[in-house]
Amino acid sequence: MFVFLEAKKIFFRYNANLNLGKIYGLMKKLLIFTALCLFLIACQHHGPRYNPVVRIKYSKNTANNTNSSSNYVSITQNPWQYMLNQIEANVPENSRVSAERERLLRNPKGFEAVALRSEPYVYYIINQLHKNNLPAELALIPLIESAYDPLATSSAQAAGLWQFVPITAKEYGLQRSSSFDARRDLIASTNSAISLLQNLNKRFDGDWLLTLAAYNAGEGRVRKAIERNQAKGLPINYWSLDLPTETMHYVPKILAIIDIVKNNKRYGIKLPDCNYENSLVRIDISKNISLAKIAKYSELSLDELATYNAGYVQQTVNGPFHLLVPYAHAKSLFKKLQAENLVVNEITELLQDTPRSNMAFEFRTSFIQSNSIVSKDSFSKNVKKIVYLVKAGDSLYSIAQNYRVKITDILQWNNLKNSRVQEGDMLTINLVNANPI
Structure with missing residues (x-):
């Protein structure tokens, strides 16, 4: 409107002194100027609705180009180092992320042990993310969902590395029968998880915070939270939404883990040296x-x-x-x-x-027991340290009873100030050096 008023003023100012030819030329320039202004104004209002928190750093054609960087590490060489090099997430520094990071860093050995447990599976997962042009840090989702345990089952009957609930598993083609549960299969569940993440990210206009929230709580709940805020004239970004308590912790925890991986040396965390x-x-x-x-x-x-x-x-x-x-x-x-x-x-x-059949196979291999998460650095003749992933309904008392250790021992091993634990916590338990009950 301002542009048209200015054009009108200029026209009447010069109308008395210019001939028609000059007036025509002047008006032509004003029209071009007006069109340019309108174009620039329009550009300001047609960006994405949500700001993606994780940007894809590479393209399908260049991600595996070893000449692109002198520090390039392939997925085969070390998937965790590859992921570290690919991270370009904008991790916000707020109280919710800080709280989750603080909780995770209370037990650094537990974090390292769970990360190490990913070794058999993370090669395939990161490779599939790369092939689908998705951020490599999405490979951290199973670390939170299942502690990289394909046998994990939640109280909501979610199962496998990616913790698919039955209804979502059926929607994404993960078949279940008396003999086979595809939710627990690395190949099938990873491919379905990628399809789910792609669909959610598309539906939320590329916003990875809303995508992750929907992965945890379901698309419908996130949509309803957005609609409630829209009706009240409130912001509709993830941090402004009223979501289930678990989801309020879930996204900040993923962001905290991304930050820990990205700045592992600062936090004194050793990333897995995978083979x-x-x-x-x-x-x-x-x-x-x-x-x-x-x-x-x-x-x-x-x-x-x-x-x-x-x-x-x-x-x-x-x-x-x-x-x-x-x-x-x-x-x-x-x-x-x-x-x-x-x-x-x-x-x-x-x-x-x-x-392929022409592979070299002269290796000495150590393995991680399926019922515990064991750090390679923690083996000794007298000590067996495991990392327990706290499930819904667990208490420090029930965990101590199950492993026949003292609550005071668990508090000491994990630098805990009190006995409060919540689902998703990782606790180090020393099975040999525990004091007898």
Whole structure:
């Protein structure tokens, strides 16, 4: 409106002194100026509704270009270092993020142990995120959801690394039967989680805070919270929404973990030094075979094998389907299964998605027990430290009773000032040096 008033003033100011040709030229310039102003004004109002908190740093065509940086680390070399190099999240410094970070840093060894537990799975997860042009730091979601335990089950019956509840699992094609639960399968659940995250991020206009909130609470709840704020004339960003208590903690916790990973040296946190020998590869099984038999062939314990293949409810591979085993054990196992005509194709490296049989396999491997999270640095003859992920309904008393340790010991091991714990806390428990009850 201001532009038109100014044009009118100028026109009448010069109308008496200029001929028609000059007036025409002047008005033409004013019209061009007016159009330019309107264009600039319009540009200010057509950005995204929400500011994405995590920006994608790379493109599909350049992310694996080793010439792009002298410090480049591939996913195969070290997925955690790769993720660290890719992080470009804008982590806000507010009281909610600070509180979650403080809680996580109370038990740095517990954090490191859970991160280490990701080793067999994180290669595939980060590679799939890269292939779908999604931020690598989304691989931190299973760290919060399940402590990277595919056998984890919540009080709401969410299951697997990505903690799919039954209704969402069905919507995203994760089948469940008496013999197989795809929510616990690394390949199926990761692919479905990526589809879910892509859909949510698109529906919330690229805002990763709202995307993560919806992943935790459900899209409907986040939509309703936005609508309530809109009706009251309030802001509709994540920090302004009235969401379930769990979700109010969930997003700040993810941001706190991103900050801890990004600034791990500042916080004294050691990121996992992963070995590709421990990553999982796929063997396609043609006939039914028990995991117990496969365990004997592979020199893995049944617990280890059952954890890597947590989708098999009855601990039997119903062929034709796939089996997941660590890279270091695949070749010898494949030969034994091949001798009994139990396999099809060749060994498939999950990062390649193509069968391969010419892999080098001379490794010495250590594994993490399925019922605990054990740090490589914590092994000794007399000490076994585990990290317990607190579940809904747990108390320090019930945890102490379960592991036959004293509450005072747990308080001391975790630098806790009181006995209050909440779902998602990670507690270090020393099973050998505990004082007798």
